[in-house]
Amino acid sequence: xxxxxxxxxxxxxxxxxxxxxxxxxxxxxxxxxxxxxxxxxxxxxxxxxxxxxxxxxxxxxxxxxxxxxxxxxxxxxxxxxxxxxxxxxxxxxxxxxxxxxxxxxxxxxxxxxxxxxxxxxxxxxxxxxxxxxxxxxxxxxxxxxxxxxxxxxxxxxxxxxxxxxxxxxxxxxxxxxxxxxxxxxxxxxxxxxxxxxxxxxxxxxxxxxxxxxxxxxxxxxxxxxxxxxxxxxxxxxxxxxxxxxxxxxxxxxxxxxxxxxxxxxxxxxxxxxxxxxxxxxxxxxxxxxxxxxxxxxxxxxxxxxxxxxxxxxxxxxxxxxxxxxxxxxxxxxxxxxxxxxxxxxxxxxxxxxxxxxxxxxxxxxxxxxxxxxxxxxxxxxxxxxxxxxxxxxxxxxxxxxxxxxxxxxxxxxxxxxxxxxxxxx
Ligand code: UDX
Numbered sequence: 001x002x003x004x005x006x007x008x009x010x011x012x013x014x015x016x017x018x019x020x021x022x023x024x025x026x027x028x029x030x031x032x033x034x035x036x037x038x039x040x041x042x043x044x045x046x047x048x049x050x051x052x053x054x055x056x057x058x059x060x061x062x063x064x065x066x067x068x069x070x071x072x073x074x075x076x077x078x079x080x081x082x083x084x085x086x087x088x089x090x091x092x093x094x095x096x097x098x099x100x101x102x103x104x105x106x107x108x109x110x111x112x113x114x115x116x117x118x119x120x121x122x123x124x125x126x127x128x129x130x131x132x133x134x135x136x137x138x139x140x141x142x143x144x145x146x147x148x149x150x151x152x153x154x155x156x157x158x159x160x161x162x163x164x165x166x167x168x169x170x171x172x173x174x175x176x177x178x179x180x181x182x183x184x185x186x187x188x189x190x191x192x193x194x195x196x197x198x199x200x201x202x203x204x205x206x207x208x209x210x211x212x213x214x215x216x217x218x219x220x221x222x223x224x225x226x227x228x229x230x231x232x233x234x235x236x237x238x239x240x241x242x243x244x245x246x247x248x249x250x251x252x253x254x255x256x257x258x259x260x261x262x263x264x265x266x267x268x269x270x271x272x273x274x275x276x277x278x279x280x281x282x283x284x285x286x287x288x289x290x291x292x293x294x295x296x297x298x299x300x301x302x303x304x305x306x307x308x309x310x311x312x313x314x315x316x317x318x319x320x321x322x323x324x325x326x327x328x329x330x331x332x333x334x335x336x337x338x339x340x341x342x343x344x345x346x347x348x349x350x351x352x353x354x355x356x357x358x359x360x361x362x363x364x365x366x367x368x369x370x371x372x373x374x375x376x377x378x379x380x381x382x383x384x385x386x387x388x389x390x391x392x393x394x395x396x397x398x399x400x401x402x403x404x405x406x407x408x409x410x411x412x413x414x415x416x417x418x419x420x421x422x423x424x425x
Pocket of ligand 1: 146147148149150153205206210244245247248249250251252253254256282308314315316342379
């Protein structure tokens with residue numbers, strides 16, 4: 001089976017390389033020539049170590065080929081996966097320009113029976129638009145949402161919690177059944193709308209879970225409780241589950257914030273209010289402010305205060321800055337007149353191009369030097385292993401606001417820090 005993957009982001013590469021590992025010949029196309037050149041040379045355009053290793057192996061085994069010419073790439077494809085980004089506008093609507101353009105390119109360049117798989121996250125409006133562009137009887141359409149987490153892109157694709165396929169087309173269904181036959185995962189074959197809603201409901205539920213625990217953390221802060229114990233007590237109920245109950249400054253990334261906002265906006269157009277998901281988004285948009293409040297509580301005015309922000313990526317283990325909560329904190333602190341120094345283990349290089357501040361570095365000691373306070377904004381586990389005694393000796397002040405509740409507050413207090421987590425005693 002000849003497979004073409006359109007779009008070489010996390011989703012496209014993880015999908016294509018997983019299929020190559022399973023023995024398929026996989027072609028990749030992207031309009032971004034720089035990315036294609038990098039990939040031809042065995043380099044991923046982002047940080048994902050396992051995927052990087054398998055990319056090189058797949059290139060050596062000649063199981064994958066990269067193209068920047070659409071016509072050549074699609075020539076003999078039997079299955080085409082659309083994996084391009086579907087960003088949203090500020091009002092929550094999908095910016096479907098790219099995905100619709102891809103559909104038009106397919107229509108223009110492809111003849112003969114082809115199964116077209118929409119792997120990108122699309123709401124029913126965008127799905128219908130793609131469907132009407134690819135209405136020719138030779139195109140057999142299916143929706144096949146992905147559920148991968150950054151940092152675990154390959155594992156999540158090779159060993160998914162479930163495989164969901166939504167289609168009304170017989171050939172598309174049979175082809176995807178065959179394609180995924182060697183994947184050991186529960187498989188759900190359903191209609192396109194249900195598949196689309198499984199994806200939106202999954203990400204929205206995760207968003208709700210995080211905002212829920214953050215709301216309880218805010219109450220715990222007020223009342224003097226300990227959110228770690230509360231989350232543990234809550235999560236041990238098997239009906240609730242312990243995952244995604246880590247309180248903090250809120251969720252970021254390229255999926256949860258976008259999908260929650262997009263489905264609320266789309267549902268509203270159909271006359272349905274998704275109040276719970278909307279509330280989760282709204283709470284998330286302001287949750288980071290807890291850090292600013294806590295800084296002011298100890299430092300008074302932030303004007304002229306030197307503040308280090310530790311963590312710039314949207315979560316630990318990635319260099320992805322998209323929708324990172326750190327940047328909300330940074331812009332509020334700037335507005336308040338603070339002097340900023342920023343740290344990240346990986347994302348510091350990308351961040352350096354985006355923000356002009358006193359210092360952006362991957363050296364936490366250099367960043368901590370002479371500061372009044374440190375804000376932990378990303379859950380990099382590596383922060384646990386830093387020499388906090390040394391950091392304390394380098395700082396002017398002694399305040400740590402741990403926006404991700406990852407450090408050991410008791411230990412830091414012993415060293416002489418004033419420590420504040422989110423909802424932590
Ligand atoms: C998410 C979904 O997990 C994945 O299934 C989907 O396909 C894409 O979106 P990802 O964006 O990689 O994956 O990040 P995830 O690990 O889910 O974390 C999202 C955000 O939530 C991060 O900012 C993280 O710090 C935050 N988070 C996560 C919390 O604040 N608390 C938690 O308990 C879990």
